[in-house]
Amino acid sequence: MKRVFYLITIFALISSCKDEVIPKPHFVGEIFGGGVIVDVTKDSKGEEHGLIVSTSDLSDSSLWSATGSNGWKLTNANSTTDGFANCQAIKLVLAGYATACNTCLDYSTDQFNDWYLPATSELFKIYIQQDIINTVLINDNDKNTNPIVPQRYWTSTELDGRDFSAYTANMLNGKIELSNKNYSYSRIRAVRRF
Template sequence: MKRVYVLSVAVILTATLLAQSPDRMSYQAVIRDASNKLVTNTVVAMQISILQDSTSGTSVYVETQTPTTNANGLVSIELGGGTVISGNFSTINWAKGPYFVKTETDPDGATGGTSYTITGISQLLSVPYALYAANAGTATGGGNFAHYIGEQFGGGVIFHLWKDNAGVEHGLIVALTDQSTSQVWSNVSSTEIGASGQSSWAGLSNSNAIVGQAGHTSSAAKLCLDLESNGQSDWYLPGILELKTLYNNYYTVARAFSQIPGATQLTSTYYWSSSEGDSFYSLCCDFGGGLVSLDRKDLPFYVRAVRAF
């Protein structure tokens, strides 16, 4: 059986409102075969499950889809828009997370998807506001949080909040200014780091893996790790899910930036994430429209650091 590898890029793009109820959100993944080659321009069959609480948690929703990969091996689908196997996407209580997306893929989707291979599980770090609000009331100030999205705190502005299983509050903070407007992902641009640098959400560990790679001298990650700003020194280059979460909540963050002396807005252009794709490519996000893409590591893009609490 042919093995397929799906790069962990569970990217939440938007919530779609249908009949007054939000019931879809977008997801992207890069498909590779057993030889680590991109599966391009091919119909693949996918079974997607939403798991609650852990990577081995209960499936609250399962559906199948048969998307077609593009020239870069990327598939883009809308969760909630496939053939339902079990559950009801519109009734998922997003406040009762954490939630994880499990993907099972058959590269020969034209035959109906009979040989699924479990290829990856990624945590949903951010749920679009409309989906969350449908069951939880508010995505920023509710749930007895001490902080709120858009708050100036911890050296920057909060753009994401969550509580762990013990009820302890955590968040992500974006720096007040860009660290570069023209920085390559890394000077090591043709050698793969591997799993330690390919997490979609663990930006700090990705960043440490980037600067620890043999031959490394400069990178977007190093700019962030070396940053000391507003009394904080634990900044890092965000993983692609962290960066996409920032984009999803940027309206509120931008309003906060406008009230902070010295803060600068993010530009409508590409920003590097710390999530590696392969030997030559890594993931970035276009803040002009939210598109996530794989681009060459030697291209100069913008850089904005984040930190966690």
């Protein structure tokens, strides 16, 4: 009798256990969050975070800031790792001017409107993963997406202490180069975090 009771108890316990759905981990090249995942990390709690790049360029030829030589201003957007903070600094100082950061901050896809111009290290991550990203974008059968091209893209990182220079990343060779913010034209592609 005890055996029957134990068997019924064990069966009831096993039957009452619900199937737990374990989310699949995100990966580089996954279409997610309005773009393509470029980088994935886990925090101390095991939660995933990462960087997503937009599925197309927002401009193929743009100034970093259209303030002209009389409007050169130092924005203190000198973080190499936090493009969002850089864009907030740029937006504050260059309010009313057309900037590469504003192009990204104004961009939205579906329900995502938290895009920004990447800092140098964020754009370098895109350079490192561009073959995977481009394979996804070429094969997604979406005429509105386009691959990353081997040209210069603006970063949100300004040269510290220089009011006329900001960095670009050359997607042909990965070089981070200084360019004149008001006279040099480069491409723009937005990123967001998850």
